[in-house]
Amino acid sequence: MRCEPHPISGIVYRELEGGLVELRDDERARRGVFRWDGTWVDGDLTEADIHFLRYIGGPNLPEGTDIYWPMLPVAGQGSLGAQQMGGAGSIDVEAGSEMPKLVGKYISDPGVMTEQGMRSAGHMDLGFFLDNDRKPELVPEVYRLESPMPGGPMRVDTDRFVDQRYHELEVERLWKKVWQMACREDDIPNVGDYYIYDIAHLSYIVVRTGEKEFKAHLNVCLHRGRILRERSGKNATEFRCRFHGWSWKIDGSLKGITCEWDFPNVREDAKQLTAAKVGTWGGFVFINPDVNAQPLEEFLGPVMIAHYEKFNFGGKYKHAHVSRKMFGNWKVVMEAFLEAYHTIATHPQIMLMAGDGANLRYDVFGNWARASHVSPLYISPQRGMLPSKEDVLKGYRAAADLNKRFLRTIIGDEVEKFSDAELNDGNFCDVFPNLHPWSGWGRIVFRFRPYGDKVNECLMDVILLGPWPVGKPKPPAVQERRLAPEQSWCDAPEIGNLARIIDQDCDNVAQVQGGLKAKNPGHVWYSAYQEGKIRHFHELYDKWVGRPE
Numbered sequence: 001m002r003c004e005p006h007p008i009s010g011i012v013y014r015e016l017e018g019g020l021v022e023l024r025d026d027e028r029a030r031r032g033v034f035r036w037d038g039t040w041v042d043g044d045l046t047e048a049d050i051h052f053l054r055y056i057g058g059p060n061l062p063e064g065t066d067i068y069w070p071m072l073p074v075a076g077q078g079s080l081g082a083q084q085m086g087g088a089g090s091i092d093v094e095a096g097s098e099m100p101k102l103v104g105k106y107i108s109d110p111g112v113m114t115e116q117g118m119r120s121a122g123h124m125d126l127g128f129f130l131d132n133d134r135k136p137e138l139v140p141e142v143y144r145l146e147s148p149m150p151g152g153p154m155r156v157d158t159d160r161f162v163d164q165r166y167h168e169l170e171v172e173r174l175w176k177k178v179w180q181m182a183c184r185e186d187d188i189p190n191v192g193d194y195y196i197y198d199i200a201h202l203s204y205i206v207v208r209t210g211e212k213e214f215k216a217h218l219n220v221c222l223h224r225g226r227i228l229r230e231r232s233g234k235n236a237t238e239f240r241c242r243f244h245g246w247s248w249k250i251d252g253s254l255k256g257i258t259c260e261w262d263f264p265n266v267r268e269d270a271k272q273l274t275a276a277k278v279g280t281w282g283g284f285v286f287i288n289p290d291v292n293a294q295p296l297e298e299f300l301g302p303v304m305i306a307h308y309e310k311f312n313f314g315g316k317y318k319h320a321h322v323s324r325k326m327f328g329n330w331k332v333v334m335e336a337f338l339e340a341y342h343t344i345a346t347h348p349q350i351m352l353m354a355g356d357g358a359n360l361r362y363d364v365f366g367n368w369a370r371a372s373h374v375s376p377l378y379i380s381p382q383r384g385m386l387p388s389k390e391d392v393l394k395g396y397r398a399a400a401d402l403n404k405r406f407l408r409t410i411i412g413d414e415v416e417k418f419s420d421a422e423l424n425d426g427n428f429c430d431v432f433p434n435l436h437p438w439s440g441w442g443r444i445v446f447r448f449r450p451y452g453d454k455v456n457e458c459l460m461d462v463i464l465l466g467p468w469p470v471g472k473p474k475p476p477a478v479q480e481r482r483l484a485p486e487q488s489w490c491d492a493p494e495i496g497n498l499a500r501i502i503d504q505d506c507d508n509v510a511q512v513q514g515g516l517k518a519k520n521p522g523h524v525w526y527s528a529y530q531e532g533k534i535r536h537f538h539e540l541y542d543k544w545v546g547r548p549e
Helices: 050-057 126-131 164-175 296-300 302-311 330-335 348-352 389-417 498-518 532-545
Strands: 003-005 012-015 020-025 030-035 040-043 112-114 117-119 154-157 180-184 194-199 202-210 213-218 238-240 247-249 254-256 275-281 284-288 317-326 362-365 368-371 435-437 444-450 458-466 481-483 523-526
Touching (some): 003 050, 003 348, 012 050, 020 050, 030 050, 050 348, 050 498, 154 532, 180 194, 275 296, 330 444, 330 498, 362 532, 458 498, 523 532
Parallel strands (some): 317 481
Antiparallel strands (some): 003 012, 012 020, 030 040, 154 523, 180 284, 202 213, 213 275, 247 254, 275 284, 317 458, 362 368, 444 458
C-alpha cells in the first residue's frame, strides 16, 4: 500500500482498500477518508489534493513496472533501471526509502532580477554548471546558447480552442502546409512496408520504396474517393482499392483501372496518387502535403540539429508506443507538456524528491524550443529550499554519474563521449506545431493531433526511444497500443511511471476544455518566462493559421 506525506502540507496520505485514501494530520489531530477521485467519504478533514489522491490511491502499475522511464530496461540491456524510483530519477529504491522526504510549507517565490529579466528566486546561471563540467572540452557550444522568448505576458482568445472554424482553418493553413512527423523509419523497415498517418480528416500512406527512400500518398482512391488502406501493413506491392479494384504501385504510379474501356481519357488524371513531400531526421519520417515547402532541415533549424547531433536519435530503439483519444482540443492537451510551472499543483509527488520546477530554463529557436536545459533540479523556491551552488553542483554531478553507470550497461564505452551536461540532458523540447522529441536521454516523444473533424477531440501519442549500441542490430520497433478514452495510462506499463504522471495531466484536460468554452472574458493569459514556450507556439500559430474571416 502506498503512503507518502504531502510535500507542502505534510499531511500523510495512505492507500486503503477499494480505492480509498486516508489522510492524517497528526499536528492538528485531524483525519479524513476520500475516494481517489476526490470524493470525501468520512472524517473532519474535508479537503484534499486531488492529484496527490490519484498518485496514492488511483490506478497503479503492475508490480515491478513502476520504474523511472529513462531507466526502463531496454530489450534485455541493462538492469539498473529496475532499481530506480521517483520523479527525480536518481534515487535507488533501497536508499531512497530511507531518505527524508522534502516537505516544506508553501511560500511565495519573490523572483529575482537577472540580465535576461525576472526569474525564479531559485535561478542559477547556466554558465556556472557548464564552466564546472568535468569534461568541458566535450560540452557542445549549442548548450551555451540562451534565447528566452522575448516580451511579457500574452493574452490569447479562447476561440482557437473551442471554435470549429479554427479547426477547419488549421486543416487548410497548417496541416496541409507544415512539416509533421508521421512515423519512425523503423516502423516501416522493409520495402513495401507502410504506415497510415492520420491528421484531422486527412490520411496518408507513408511507404518505404527503397533502402533509404520513402514516399507519402494521400490515402484516397482517385476513382470514387474510398480510403485505400484502413491500417498500416507490410510487404505491399500495390495499393488496390477495395471498392472497384483500381490500383497503384507503391511509388504512387497507376497500375491498373478495371474495365478501363469504360473510362476513356481518364488514365492521365489518375496516373499518380496525390503526393506529399517527405523528409527524414533522427530516424523520424516527416511529411508535408505542400510539395513546395522549404526543406525539412531548414524548418527544423541548425540549433535544433546541433543540439541532438551526438545522441544518435536515428540509432535509438522504439520500445514503447501508446496512444489515447482525448476529449480536449489538441492544443489544450499539448500545452500541459510545454512548461513545468504546473508541477507544484499537478505533480506534487515529484517535490518529495526534487524541486518544484519554478527555476527551470526555457529557450526558443525558430520552430524549435527547449526547456529544463542544464537546470538544477533539487531547488524548491516555492518552499524556501535554496541550497548553495556548491551543493547543487554536487547533486548535478552525482546525477550525471548515476546516468553514466546506467548507460554503460547499454552502450558501453560510448558513454565516455559525453560531458556532465549531456549526461544530465533529458529535457522537454518541442518542434512546431505538435511534436515533442525530448533531448538527450529523456526517451519521450509526444505527438498531439486533432482527431477527425471535432475541435474538442484529439489523439495523444507517447513514444519511448531507448539508447542502443552503435553497430548492433536493433530489435523491431514495437507496434502502437491504442488505449480507450476511459482507460488509465497505467494500462500501458511499458511506459513505466510516466503513466502515473500523464494520468495527473489528463485529469486537467476535460476541466480546462469545459472552462475555456464557458470563460468570460474569453481569453487566457500566458506568463512572460515559465510559459514562454507556449507563447512561442501561439506566435507561430498566429503566423500560420491567422483568424477566421
